[in-house]
Amino acid sequence: MNETVHYQYADGTKAADDYVATPITFTRSVSTDAVTGEKTYGDWKADQSFAAVTSPTLQGYTANQTSIAAQKVTLESSDLTYIVKYTKNVPTVTTTTTKIYAGSPVTANQIDQVFKSQAESNHGLPNTGLRSERNKTNLSLWSVLVISFVGLDIFSNRKKNK
Template sequence: NDDTTDQNFTVHLKHQNIQSIEAKTVKETIHYQGAGNQTPADNTAQVTFTRQVSTDAVTGEKTYGSWSADQSFAAVTSPVIKGYTPDQAEIGAQTVSGDASDLDFTVVYTKDAPTKPVNPSQPTTP
C-alpha cells in the first residue's frame, strides 16, 4: 500500500489442458457373391482403438497421443456351398493399427461345371 512508488506485478498465465479419450473403430467386411439364394451373408468384425487427446482450453489446439496397440482380425475360411467354388478359399489374418481404414473383401462363387454321368449300360473299358 505504497502510493508513492509504482508497483509492478508479473502475472504468469497457464492454459488449462482438458484431457479426453478418443476412440476409433476399424471394420473388416467380407462380401460374398455369386451363389444365388445360397450366397452367405456378409461376414463382419471390428476392433476399437483409443488414444488420449489434450485440448488447450484457451486456444482449442489439440495434441494427440498414440493409438493403442495394433490389433488383428482372424483368418476367415469361405463357407462351403455344394456345387460352387469360391475364388478365395480364405481371407487371411489382417493386422491393423489405429491409422487404418476399414477393410473390404469380396469372395465370388462360381458354379461348378456339371460332371458327365456314367451310363451303366455302357461301361467304360479299363
C-alpha cells in the same frame, strides 16, 4: 475399424450372409489434472489384427478365395472390405469300367482267334446268334445238289414211263 466380407455369385447376387467382424477400437489413456483440468494423453494401444475368415462352402460352387488371411491394422488403416465370388462347378461324369475275365488279361490277338474259330465252327457268332457265312454257303450248295438229284430222278422216271 471394420472388416466386412461379401459372398456373391458370379452375377453379383448374394450367395451367403456377409461376414462382419467385431469392430476394432483403438484406445489410449487420458489423465485430467484435478486443479487445472488439463488433459494428458497416453500412447495408443498397440496394433491389432482381424482373425482369418474361412469362406463358406456352397454345394455345386467354387469360391475364388477359400479364406481371407488375418489382417493386421493400425490406427491409420482404413475399413477392410472383401468380395468372395462363387462360380458354378462344371458337371462331371463318372464312369466305371469292369473287366470280366479269369486269369491274365486278354489280348486283341486272342479275341481275333476266338471270332475266327467261332466263324469256322457250326456255332453261332458271339453275341449275335447268327451262323457264319461259310455255313450259309454250304447249306446253299447242299440245297442245289439235293434239288438237282430230285430233278434228275423225276426226269428219269418220266422217260421210263413213256
